[in-house]
Amino acid sequence: MKKHGALRVIYLVLIIIFLYAPIFTLMVLSFNEGKSMGKWTGFSLRWYASMFSDEEIMEALGNTVFIALVSALVSTVIGTAVCIALPRMNKKIRDAFLALNNIPLLNADIVTGLSLMLAFVAFGVSLSMGTVILSHITFCIPYVILSVRPRVKQLGNTGYEAALDLGATPGQALFKVILPEIRPGITAGFLMAFTMSVDDFIVTHFTRGAGVNTLSTLIYGQVRIGIRPTVYALSTIVFVTVLIVLVLANVFQGKGARARQGKRI
Amino acid sequence: MNKKALSAPYVIWIIGGTLIPLALMLYYGLTDGEGSFTLSNILAIGEPGHLKALLTALLLAAVSTLICFLLAFPIAVLLRRVKRAKGLIIFLFLLPMWMNFLLRTMAWQVLLEKGGVINSIISWLGFEKLRLINTPGAVIMGMVYDFLPFMLLPINNAVSKIALSTTEAAYDLGASEMQVVFKVVLPLSVPGIVSGITMVFVPALTTFVISNMLGGGKIYLIGNIIEQEFTVGDNWNLGAGLSIVMMVFILISMLFIAKFDKDVEEDLAI
Amino acid sequence: MGKALIELKNITKSYDGVTVLDDFNLTVNENEFITLLGPSGCGKTTTLRIIGGFEKPDEGRVFFEGQDITELPPNKRNLNTVFQKYALFPHMNIEENIAFGLKISKKSKDYIRDKIDYALKLVNLDGFGKRSIDSLSGGQQQRIAIARAIVNEPKLLLLDEPLGALDLKLRQEMQYELIRLKNELGITFIYVTHDQEEALTMSDKVVVMNQGYIQQMGTPENIYNEPENAFVATFIGDSNIVPGTMVKDRLVNILGADFPCVDEGFGENKPVDVVIRPEDVIFRAPGEGRIDGEVSHIIFKGMHYEMEAMAGGFEWLIQGTKPYEVGEKISIDVDPFNIQIMNKPESEDEEAIKFDE
Structure with a gap:
């Protein structure tokens, strides 16, 4: 038993090393004085300095955040609205909606990206940041539905009916009961959509206009001509940001759950 | 009415963002440059270069899916x-998933490069440098690294849903630890x-980024061919035709998932 | 009885081609405690939802105090519902839940405050106002659901199996609580349940439903003692339903033996069904009763023994306080007023309705 226990821990630790070694390598290299990928020549913050003064990187960073915010916002509104409407729909239509929802989710990004590009070209829409945002909304909506729908399902129809029964109009029932009840799902959906948008490369690659760069497309471009150490600094910043955001999200979630439990007798 | 107003934007988006684009993909794939019907773009998959790219993609995707499963299932059980x-521990395993996909792939490039970290260590130890990057192994490594969380997430959700009493009952009935794992x-x-397999296999089969970054332009997958036809090659009809062929494989895996698993939503819950 | 509060006239409702209510008529008077009782799928919940306004009937009209409210949405109806699973709003505390309807109708702060205090006292949860919903037990949540409904001073309270999720002990307590509330508030209750004991305990009037039809309507005593058909007889308590022949008024032949009874007007030599409750079957010494037989099973049930006996080729179910040996010879007798005669179903269709559960 004891021996097995040790083996288990070793296995899990090895996987953790596998998962984090590449990321930590980048982090270490970002503080390296020299340009080499393999040789440590001394500690320096110069790559961070040159990253922050690199207009291209800063612009790509701004674009990434802007695109992610807009598409997460729009997809959250659209996805939440349809989730609320779903339980009041006839079963056949609902099943059809959900099946359609799975298409962008399970389809390959390359097909999603290329087919959207074909559509933009066919309708004479010239590729720009706008087309990137429209495309991101398309693949973000399913993720919003994914996180909002379980909440709506869990709420059932009775919350809505109870509100009507107590004299609320359908509008009042929506804003006073349904939306507050499913808020955690909406928040999660928004975050999910935001992350998916930030993380996307393939769809952006095919639907962006000339000169429009996000972090992903910028890195892809650099990889072809040779990676500059500024990108290591960038990835360190990205990783640390992701870490902080996720830890905060978890802490807040935990706090909320504990606060609710605290009231328990 | 109310519900119609609420679902209208979604319907518009599904039609405009999913159905029309896919229909256009079909249209391009089934026509030639002048717009008349042809199957040649589809049949072009039979050309040696294309067929090789498809078979390589299938092989590499299958191998990396298998490796992901072999790694992820024991993790979920443990x-x-x-x-x-x-x-916290589950968080540790899923955290890399949130990191930008290109940065993760780039990290492997840095590790595997001729002058990269691994080779530096190897030569520091006094051994001959190895050719690591631009090999099928490097591409598989990248696929496994990038997609492992997508295998782990659904499997972990499924495994953690199994009631403790279920496995305890198996022990109680005399099953050994291994028997519990394999029979229960x-x-x-x-x-x-099944969801994990699909979620790894589809992106691995269709990738062009990983093969480009870790294969150094030497390893051509079907995704690379399609990307090139649309960007450099400028033969959109051919690219669309090959995409349709690729979609057939995606469709097969979608049907596969539908057969075994009705609730995609739960599998992807984080 | 008071005047009619709710009238359902010729209500028909079907879902996906399955008829749930068929030309259904029901009148509920003011200040009544009426229970709709029946197995699942009998249409009782649909009836309640039509009254509440959550479903529209395919045909027929609903009247509230003489006004046609068929098209009125739920939020415009002067009645409230206590839902099966409480349907409390988890993002609000107890006070906010209770105040919801009052805030919607823009009552003054002081009025709402008074109402909350009054309602919490009424349901014995004084001082719980600031607690969160998930800190409450099932029984407490149910009381809050009732409080939330009654602060709006509805004329009619609809209760959809409100005790279904509670355990037996709590259910019995809540039954008394509901009777007390109804008497204190003086409003009409329409209660839906599949639990016959609940229905018999609380109601002024019980409506037994099956397959979208009313099988029988009456006081609990009436329903229990004089079931009008085999469905009601089997659904309410245990019964022996024995085929017999009405020889003439006040005399019925059961399995070859004549039994005096109190029923009249069935005609002469007409085949009938006879209902005899297990506790009404009397064991006598062999030869001294009307049908001889022998005891085949006995189980101790705490308050009584449950026995089975073969007599006249029929297996009788009997409850008694005195134990008998298995195999013991006995003779069966029934007092005339404990014999309930029912007409045999006339068509096969009717039979199907009555026996298909």
């Missing part, structure tokens, strides 16, 4: 028994495994 700080936990997590 995580189930973790008692302290379970949330494994069959009960099939829906999660």
Whole structure:
């Protein structure tokens, strides 16, 4: 038993090393004085300095955040609205909606990206940041539905009916009961959509206009001509940001759950 | 009415963002440059270069999916028994998933490069440098690294849903630890495994980024061919035709998931 | 009885081609405690939802105090519902839940405050106002659901199996609580349940439903003692339903033996069904009763023994306080007023309705 226990821990630790070694390598290299990928020549913050003064990187960073915010916002509104409407729909239509929802989710990004590009070209829409945002909304909506729908399902129809029964109009029932009840799902959906948008490369690659760069497309471009150490600094910043955001999200979630439990007798 | 107003934007988006684009993909794939019907773009998959790219993609995707499963299933089984700080440990395993996909792939390039970290260590130890990058192995490594969380997430969700009393009952009936894993936990997590397989296999099959970054332009997958036809090659009809062929494989895996698992939503819950 | 509060006239409702209510008529008077009782799928919940306004009937009209409210949405109806699973709003505390309807109708702060205090006292949860919903037990949540409904001073309270999720002990307590509330508030209750004991305990009037039809309507005593058909007889308590022949008024032949009874007007030599409750079957010494037989099973049930006996080729179910040996010879007798005669179903269709559960 004891021996097995040790083996288990070793296995899990090895996987953790596998998962984090590449990321930590980048982090270490970002503080390296020299340009080499393999040789440590001394500690320096110069790559961070040159990253922050690199207009291209800063612009790509701004674009990434802007695109992610807009598409997460729009997809959250659209996805939440349809989730609320779903339980009041006839079963056949609902099943059809959900099946359609799975298409962008399970389809390959390359097909999603290329087919959207074909559509933009066919309708004479010239590729720009706008087309990137429209495309991101398309693949973000399913993720919003994914996180909002379980909440709506869990709420059932009775919350809505109870509100009507107590004299609320359908509008009042929506804003006073349904939306507050499913808020955690909406928040999660928004975050999910935001992350998916930030993380996307393939769809952006095919639907962006000339000169429009996000972090992903910028890195892809650099990889072809040779990676500059500024990108290591960038990835360190990205990783640390992701870490902080996720830890905060978890802490807040935990706090909320504990606060609710605290009231328990 | 109310519900119609609420679902209208979604309907518009599904039609405009999913159905029309896919229809256009079909149109391009089934026509030539002048717009008349042809099957040649589809049949072009039979050309040696294309066929080789498709077969390579299928092979590499299958191998990396298998490796992901072999790595992820034991993790899920072991995580189930973790008692302290379970949330934190699961968080540790899924965290890399949130990191930008290109940065993760780039990290492997840095590790595997001729003058990269691994080779530096090897030569520091006094051995001959190895050719690591631009090999099928490097591409598989990248696929496994990038997609492992997508295998782990659904399997872990399925495994953690198995009630403790279910496995305890198996022990009680005389099953050994291994028997419990293979006769109880494994069959009960099939829906999660199936989603995991699809979620790794489809992106691995269709990738062009990983093969480009870690294959150094030497390893051509079907995704690379399609990307090139649309960007450099400028033969959109051919690219669309090959995409349709690729979609057939995606469709097969979608049907596969539908057969075993009705609830995609639960599998992807984080 | 008071005047009619709710009238359902010729209500028909079907879902996906399955008829749930068929030309259904029901009148509920003011200040009544009426229970709709029946197996699942009998249409009782649909009836309640039509009254509440959550479903529209395919045909027929609903009247509230003489006004046609068929098209009125739920939020415009002067009645409230206590839902099966409480349907409390988890993002609000107890006070906010209770105040919801009052805030919607823009009552003054002081009025709402008074109402909350009054309602919490009424349901014995004084001082719980600031607690969160998930800190409450099932029984407490149910009381809050009732409080939330009654602060709006509805004329009619609809209760959809409100005790279904509670355990037996709590259910019995809540039954008394509901009777007390109804008497204190003086409003009409329409209660839906599949639990016959609940229905018999609380109601002024019980409506037994099956397959979208009313099988029988009456006081609990009436329903229990004089079931009008085999469905009601089997659904309410245990019964022996024995085929017999009405020889003439006040005399019925059961399995070859004549039994005096109190029923009249069935005609002469007409085949009938006879209902005899297990506790009404009397064991006598062999030869001294009307049908001889022998005891085949006995189980101790705490308050009584449950026995089975073969007599006249029929297996009788009997409840008694005195134990008998298995195999013991006995003779069966029934007092005339404990014999309930029912007409045999006339068509096969009717039979199907009555026996298909």
